[in-house]
Amino acid sequence: MSLQSTPLAYILHSAGPASRPVFILGWALTTLCVAVCVVIALLLLIAVFRRRASIEENGAGGEAITERGGGRAVLIGTLISTALLLGALVYMLWVLAAVASPAREPALTITVTAYDWWWKVDYGENGPQHFTTANEIHIPVGEPVQVNLKSADVIHAFWVPALAGKTQNIPGQSNRQWIQADQPGVYRGQCTQYCGAQHAHMAFEVIAESQQDYDRWFTAQARAADAPTSAGAVHGQHVFMDRCAGCHTVRGSDAAGVQAPDLTHLLSRRLIAAGTLPNTPRNVMDWIAHAQEIKPQALMPDIALSPADGRDLAAYLATLN
Incomplete structure (x- = not known):
């Protein structure tokens, strides 16, 4: 099973040196927190049962008997907690230093x-x-x-x-x-x-x-988009310029909007709408027509197109590979 095939793999496994120390720190802190919770629960149970036994054996004076060692227990617990927290702090600072910069100049x-x-x-x-x-x-x-x-x-x-x-x-x-x-x-x-x-x-x-x-x-991404050749795609480009170019850019055309994603090589991407939908022709057109249903309050508006304009726009977008 590949790393990217399981959702939990994204948060349970490290795939690079910048994340490995963070993952180890995360597991260490998780272990520490679980251990602390278990110890507190055990101490609470011990205290409850010892106090009950003392009361049964000594009557009303049992409460005083159980409190004699309370101050010492609090002091020991405070010292242990302080040592663990200081150790965790030192470890976290070490991890921050370890992941601050790569071992060699970024490529x-x-x-x-x-x-x-x-x-x-x-x-x-x-x-x-x-x-x-x-x-x-x-x-x-x-x-x-x-x-x-x-x-x-x-x-x-x-x-x-x-x-x-x-x-x-x-x-x-x-x-x-x-x-x-x-x-x-x-x-x-x-x-x-x-x-x-x-x-x-x-x-x-x-x-x-x-x-x-x-x-x-x-190399493929750096080049401009190819000009459409079919009549339908040419008309679709005009539709794009009229309805979409105010926000989107397509390099190699007059579309130069900067408020929305660059669509020069739209077909090369796996997903659209920031990971919301697979990049298929049907999903692209559905996103154009129903963006506010798919992603309410996004800046992308619903765009109503006639069947002919929609067909030609889809033909133009299919050239952006």
Whole structure:
């Protein structure tokens, strides 16, 4: 069974060096908390039964007998608790230092900007091959990747459990995180800072692949969209420009909206609507027509199209591969 095939795998297993110390810390703290609860429960039971036995043997004076060693027990318990908490604090600080930066210089730097409720991903911002994707991050296996985190509206939190801990996206501030995948796979990410009505539908995927596959993907994503050739797709492009271009970008056309995902290579993505739906032609058109039913309060409005316009728009979108 592959790592990405089971939902629990996303939070119960580590797939990279940035998350491994965090997972060990998590299990250690869980074990400590369970042990403390068990010890407290046992002490409570012992106290109850000893007090009852003392009362039965000594009458009313039993209560005084059971309280004689109470002060010593409280002192011992306080010292043990303090030692455990200090040990946990030292361990947590060590983990924070261990995951603060990768062992070597990141091979790739990307910028992820959080919106209500989707993720904008910028590649090659300072180079000639700058492009933007949405809700899908591709990285080469075995290479550390620096992720610069921003927010366009409210506070969000970027979390890929199998690859790294949580880091907040804060308006007006740029935070940093690094991720690395030790094996190929699809790793689910999620916003973990409550950010509004569709917080639960603000997911993304990190796709780790070989360097060769990543290079091919990068080259394909960097090029502009092909111009439509069929009459239906050409008319569909006009429909897109009239109804969608105010928010969406398609590189290679006049569509240059910045408030919604870049759709230049829409067909290359596995999911749409920030992980809400599989990317199929039917789901794409359903999302266009019924976005507010699928994701209420999202900025994507329901768009009413005639059957002919809908058919031609679907033909145009099918060219964005």
